[in-house]
Amino acid sequence: MNPFLIVAVVSYFLGSIPFGYLLVRIFHGEDVRQTGSGNIGATNVSRTSFSLGVVTLLLDACKGLTAVLITRFLFPGNLTAAAVAALFAVIGHVFPIWLKFRGGKGVATGLGSFIVLAPKAVVICVALFVVLVALFRYISLASVTVVLLLPVLMYALHPGRTDVLLLTLAASVLIAAKHRTNIGRLLAGSEPRFHPGHS
Numbered sequence: 001m002n003p004f005l006i007v008a009v010v011s012y013f014l015g016s017i018p019f020g021y022l023l024v025r026i027f028h029g030e031d032v033r034q035t036g037s038g039n040i041g042a043t044n045v046s047r048t049s050f051s052l053g054v055v056t057l058l059l060d061a062c063k064g065l066t067a068v069l070i071t072r073f074l075f076p077g078n079l080t081a082a083a084v085a086a087l088f089a090v091i092g093h094v095f096p097i098w099l100k101f102r103g104g105k106g107v108a109t110g111l112g113s114f115i116v117l118a119p120k121a122v123v124i125c126v127a128l129f130v131v132l133v134a135l136f137r138y139i140s141l142a143s144v145t146v147v148l149l150l151p152v153l154m155y156a157l158h159p160g161r162t163d164v165l166l167l168t169l170a171a172s173v174l175i176a177a178k179h180r181t182n183i184g185r186l187l188a189g190s191e192p193r194f195h196p197g198h199s
Contacts, residue, residue, distance in 0.1 A: 015092025
């Protein structure tokens with residue numbers, strides 16, 4: 001079997017684990033898709049429970065990281081396969097088969113996936129994300145900014161193969177596209193600021 005197909009399938013199913021949905025269902029008996037933005041990611045989960053939002057963030061990042069680490073173990077030295085794993089972990093999170101392909105927006109999973117491939121770029125992106133959220137309280141603004149900056153930083157700080165850069169760019173564009181309604185609200189001045197729950 002084609003190794004890239006194996007990587008894509010395994011990474012997709014890892015990425016598709018809906019941690020945010022599961023955590024809110026288990027600990028609050030609610031469907032997180034029926035509250036706030038209807039998203040299963042950490043931002044919307046934190047509107048129900050800040051602590052569960054943090055756990056969701058970490059788990060979503062870890063599933064992307066795990067997909068890439070498994071790929072590197074199975075196919076050592078194959079950067080293209082690792083980048084395929086990162087992309088398909090994001091695709092799994094955004095389009096999970098378990099929730100009728102309605103998932104999250106992929107920021108945490110994307111950063112977790114690419115930290116192995118571009119650690120310097122991801123660290124800068126995470127730091128910038130924190131600063132932007134602290135200054136403006138818009139998760140969407142920070143998210144779109146850092147995901148679009150990631151390929152640029154990867155190109156500058158981790159020069160290498162074009163195929164890896166293109167796969168990174170594909171993941172970034174997908175994540176940014178999932179924020180299109182947020183971008184519209186930001187431009188209209190109607191995007192809600194981030195105010196996490198405290199339960």
